[in-house]
Amino acid sequence: MRNYAKAFPDVAACEDEGIVSDVEFEIGQAVFDPVDPFLPPVYAKLEPGATLPVVRGGQGLLMLPFGLRGKNFVITEDPNDWDNPMMPRVDMWVDIDGHNVGFGGHFARLNNYSVGFYPLDDGMGTLEHMYIAIIVPDAIADPQTLTSQPGKVHIELNTFGEPTAIQELEFVVAPEIQEY
Template sequence: MLVAGIACLAGACELRVHNETETSSASDTSSTGATTEGGAPEVCLRYVDCLKEIDAEAGAEAEASHGANGSCWSGDEAAQADCLALCDAQLRNYASAFPDVAACEDEGIVSDVEFEIGEAVFDPVDPFLDPVYRKLEPGGTMAVVRGGQGLLMLPFALRGKNFVITEDPNDWDNPKMPRVDMWVDIDGHNVGFGGHFARLNNYSVGFYPLDDGMGTLEHMYIAIIVPDAIADPQTLTGQPGIVHIELNTFGEPAAIHELEFTVAPEIQGF
């Protein structure tokens, strides 16, 4: 129920964004992150060094494919982006699994990607009007609102720059489509998968360019649906929460943000 509801509100259905008439795009520009003289991104060199410490044989194989002069970097941009994504994901996995292995440290990975977490603010009188973006400050309030289909949700918005987007923000199968891994926790209400209030993995998010002269890209909201297991949504109000978002973009290491918030004291439209 949770995944289906989110997909319809912010995925498979058309996106509801503040600037739907915008047609220009910063799409189809490529980057492979910070690279060394051999052509491999730094994150891949660190992944190879980490794997050598854990498993010498596997590390040698990774050196041949993902190392400084590996086969990855003679392929096309899509193949190189896939290689980088594997390095980034695996290095973070190994950093978590082997915290005492210095070679597996994942801090300080260089990426040009910038993004911030916001809230889609709906008109309390007419929730069918286009929402307005508001940056979510650490410790700020986040409203639970009733969506157009009657579902209660937390509408997390995103803004960023310096990453590839698709010409069509609804082209979900395009390998250049930005994707997020995210989870939300709310005190006393983490009843979902993995012990979280809600969690999304490899979730496509279509961005639109804003006409602000600064190259800003916007995804108006990801609808995090209040789980059915919460019998009384009013118990959410005033509770502290945490949102963790990993933005995965074409040819770049993941950009990661996490911040604390408080659920607003009233449920909008409830």
């Protein structure tokens, strides 16, 4: 019933408060090599108040590249099995001061977004997803106005058989857009 608690919050049988969970996750960023865009990105934990770059991706779109690391939850054998009910999913929103032009009054918002985690070979059971691309909305006419602005990301990680784990983090958009 834990998986239905969010969908049916008014049904007492679906209540998940008080259920103890050891699910952990942290918010990070995908760090791209500014010289060689073909090198794979590497994960870096995003500390509160740290800078997060706007990156021009391989298809020419500007994005905020959020990475995730976690542990103590079920993942699918195939991280690309998007229809598997055991696939972790996130609900997330991003706000950037003066630029919240999207749905729900946010800069960007994702709902029920499948996240394919891979296990790391670190001996600690760490799982990694590299990365969730938050695309800069078309309504932002001049992306340079995003630079050096404070922002906030809110992520709800929904894992199979566990209550929702929530993280929120404030950041600052880097002073320059990362181009190639």
